[in-house]
Amino acid sequence: MKKITLLFGITLCFSLLPTSFVFSQYDATNAQVGDELTVNGMLSTTAIDPDEGVNGNGGAEVPYGWNYMQGTNYAPTNTGNTNGVCHSEDRQFKMYAMNGNSGSFVNQQITNLPTGTFTYDYWTKWAGVPEYVNEEGELLEPKFTIRIFDTEADSWVAVHEEVIPLSENQIWAQTTGSWVNDEVRDVRIQWYKRGGNAANPTGMNKSMFVDSVSFTYTSTSLSLEDTSLTDLKIYPNPSSDDFLTISTAEQGDKYVKLFNVTGQMVMNTKLVQDQKLNISSLSAGFYLAEVSINGRSDTIKLVIR
């Protein structure tokens, strides 16, 4: 059974987004290990080829594949005002000091991200020195998040998040990390900050900049899948027989636990070679069968008639 662990089930409020808001996408279907999946990862501005750079204009325009919310722009290097210098080339994402009560973000959606390990790397800096905590004691940490679409919640939820570091005035700070994607899916990478408004500023009421972003496919190996028996089958199911066959390509002794609907363990046994599972002592009903071989396991629903 594959499980998605929502490490930080935080859902940001996007209710203020206009419904016509369209996220552009970057399709990673054919990605190879070593590929940089972020369009315009370096956010350079000297070319208009999406593989090499963009032709930003400093207003509301954002580079290929990127999207943003209010209070953000694609700002130029400008030592004459609070922008300061970019980390790479002459453009950077800027989230305004005051960016509205619902905050602001930039993100990029990557469709059909393959399974495997991904490495991210980005640079941030601040104009001025903000504080994570408000005068009211409210924690307002700006976040870098990796999001997947949760159909039950009907929203994009964070499955990985990291607090964006504070910095001295105009000093770029690098953040790197990795994340494992356990199934092919669409993913968004996002930077978010809430600065409040002029009437009600928060501790984050300094401009935040993001530049030199990368998101790289680094490995196909999947520690999450290494521990599961993805081809496990138990039959017949539903069953009115006394014996069940447990089938998987994994060779070795099978450790089988059966649980009833109340979670009570009703059987705990070991099967060797092609030995079948004797269920003649069990009454009709629904069960969960947990099978482990060589430390790999999976769980299957069983119906006994």
Ligand SMILES: [Ca+2]
């Ligand atoms: Ca740049």
